[in-house]
Amino acid sequence: MPGRFEGLTDTQGKILQPLLPQNPPKNLKGKPHIPWRKICNSLFWILITGSR
Template identity: 50%
Template sequence: MAGRFEGLSELEWKLFEDMFPKEPEKRGKGMPHAPYRYVLNSLLYILITGCRWCDLPQGDRWASKSSSHRWLKRWREDGTLEHLQARVLAMPSAGYAYVDEKGLINWEFGAVDGSFSPWKGWW
């Protein structure tokens, strides 16, 4: 069952804020990029709820699907996603040991989406 997510709280954002560069006050040509917090909100929404890109919410705390997808690709390539994951897993209140100890992970359930698999053959 998909979870619920309404965006990062101020405290949650403080845990990740230092991982991103300061946003420039003024940019050259083109539209300014979405704030990193909004992009992270959107990516976490996708991960937590399992929704499709086209179903991302719109509003003042979300980035567009194209912006979110673009940042996802950049962060995956430059290692930012790995740093985010390491930060979450290093937190005592969010690490696997803690949530497993509290019974918050159901290890009997798992899901795999094969639509993103690069393998195209049959067994």
């Protein structure tokens, strides 16, 4: 049975922060960068809940 995921806590986010690349400079063209925490929450939600 798939689990339940409520999102990363502040402590977990602080642990992951040094492992992730820095945000790109804001003067680049294209789509704006999505915060890494939001990306990680999305990936963990898919992995834990078994969603497709």
